[in-house]
Amino acid sequence: MDRLINLVVIRPRETQLLLFTTSILFTYITTLSTAQELLQAGFKATPNPKISTFQPLLNDSTGNFSLAFLRVNKTQLALAVLHVPSSEPLWLANPTDLASWSDHTQLFFNGSLMISDPHSRVFWSTPTNGDLVVLLNSSNLQVQKKLDQDSSSVLWQSFDFPTDTLVENQNFTATQSLISQNGLCSMRLGSNFIGLYANFQENYDQIYWKHTALEAKAAIVEGQGPIYVRVNSDGYLGMYQNGTTPVDVEPFRSFQRSINGFLRLRLEPDGDLKGYYWDGSSWILNYQAISDTCELPSPCGPYGLCMPGSGCSCLDNRTEFRSGVDCAPVETGNFCGEKVVKDNFKALTRSGVELPYKQLMQYETTSSLEQCEGLCENNCSCWGVVYNNASGFCYVLDYPIQTLVAVGDESKVGYFKVREGAGKRKRNAGVVFAYAVVGGVIVVLIGIIGFWTYRTWWRRKRNQEEEGDFSPGPYKNLGSASFKSIEMSSR
CATH class of the missing domain: 3.50.4.10 (Hepatocyte Growth Factor)
Structure with missing residues (x-):
């Protein structure tokens, strides 16, 4: 009987949980299904006020990546390429100039991909005159110009404008830079090295980490072009000049190990450079440039x-x-x-x-x-x-x-x-705070003393009434002139 009661009580709860989970999953799948695999001229989209995380707009063919409206700090909007299984942003179109999450903000494509608010201004755009926008399986977003029915040329691509992340097989050149999310640190290439820089002063960057090419398998030849780096799918950060032979290999923990996971490299807000791979359910730390906290730009x-x-x-x-x-x-x-x-x-x-x-x-x-x-x-x-x-x-x-x-x-x-x-x-702020605390304590003490005094007076008055010290009758104003004259005459 008890078991039957428990079943009767529990099953409605399980049913509600199942319905809730199904509803969430259905909403998520429906949202993804509304995203396209191709944007053509005339496309337009505005943010959905009911979405609290991200709103997919354009998917790659595998469904692993999505161009989406990303909700930032509840009220702001960034156009981002996301890794869908983890909701991790890999690229942002407008990291320093966020739009508002409102129906005034819109993304449209009319040869140029653009985020704007018609009532105020343009937040970001591609300087192109293309025919379509596609998202490749590598997470690379491209604006393309159709040459004929079967071919097209690339007018613009997100891989040329990285933000704080590199993904596997993405080239990073001397003309580019990674900028940490808080804007305090950057990664750039020198003639034969990778450098991390801290922006401690306007127009002054202090280098705090440097990795120089070992040139073990190939040498850097002066005059044959600048170097570039790439996150290799075999588990290392390779430095190249020409050809496929790296002039330097910075190994990840997964180097020469067989893993089936997507790789990415990110410049973190604390200034560290970290690599990760996706194991199907979470991001696993795969590389760390600076292991000692005290060697970071400004940990304290x-x-x-x-x-x-x-x-x-x-x-x-x-x-x-x-x-x-x-x-x-x-x-x-x-x-x-x-x-x-x-x-x-x-x-x-x-x-x-x-x-x-x-x-x-x-x-x-x-x-x-x-x-x-x-x-x-x-x-x-x-x-x-x-x-x-x-x-x-x-x-x-x-x-x-x-x-x-x-x-x-x-x-x-x-x-x-x-x-x-x-x-x-700083000291004045401390003094003001101290005065505020002391003043608050004094107010509380005055309140306590006043309440205690009133309570004592009321108790005495009630006791006197119970003992007959005050004759019954209507209320008399003890401060009135007539009462004072009566009191004096009775003496």
Whole structure:
């Protein structure tokens, strides 16, 4: 009997769950089925307000990739090529200029593929005069011009304009760059190397990782064209100049292993370069350029100190490091144009520190720490120096101070400028917050005392009424002149 009751109770719930799951699956399949495999002139689409993730518009023939409206921060829209099984964006048309997710925004193709709001402006477009738009099985989006019934030429393709991701068999050239999602880091090619750069200062990029071609199987020949790289389906990042023989091989973990998964390489927001493969249900980490957290561009934020194996702290030793909160306000610009340079900053010195990528930085040799500091103190474009007393190397930082690395060698000393205005703003904010807290406590105490006083008075009044101290009758105003005269005459 109990079992029968349980079945009666559980089955409706299971039925509801099944119906809900079926509804979701049906909606997903229906949404995908509305996407086309070819866009021709006259195509137009607007975002569906009921969709919370992405809205497919154009599929490849396998169904693994889709050109779609991608919903960003609930209210914004990016045009993206997605890996459908994981909903992972592989390419974005307008990463820095998002449109709004509204019926005013539209995508249309009339020779040029374009995202626009007729009431405001064009967000992005391809400078083409094509006949059709196709999405290849490689995830490459193309605008093509028909030459005849069976052939066409490529006028534009997304593989020529990567954002933060490379996929397998996609060439990456010296004219291109990968930009991290937050815009702080980039990947570019040199004459014989792959470089990762941090944008710490406007118009100034600091290289923090460099991989130079080993040229083991083929040599780079000067004058025979620039190098390019490609994520090879055999599990490595190959560097090439001409032909199919790589001048360098950067192996992934799956190198020389048989895997059946789609490969991609992404420049992460923290500045690391990571490779992944899709195993059918999730992305598996397959490559990592920087394994030591302290070697990332700024893992602990401005004026932070990265302690290998022990997390983060702050350079000034007085500010408590909290995740997501910088040790000092983020600064830009420099001290040039200010009347008296020394009056606009305070000096912060710290021993036992060094730069995480000092081998990639230029330096000068000085005979003392004082001489090294002097190179920066009166230099309005300098934010600090790091000095090695053993070697005499003096590293000059021409950008706002980022994370340093803690070392046990006290002969390695840093001298850093902290803008006075920034410090004052930070302290003033702390003082305002402290005053607000104290004021709030005082208000609460006053409220408690007032309530306690009222409650005591009311109890005394009630007790007096119960004991007959007040004669029954209508209410009398004890402060009125007539009552006072009666009270005085009775005495």
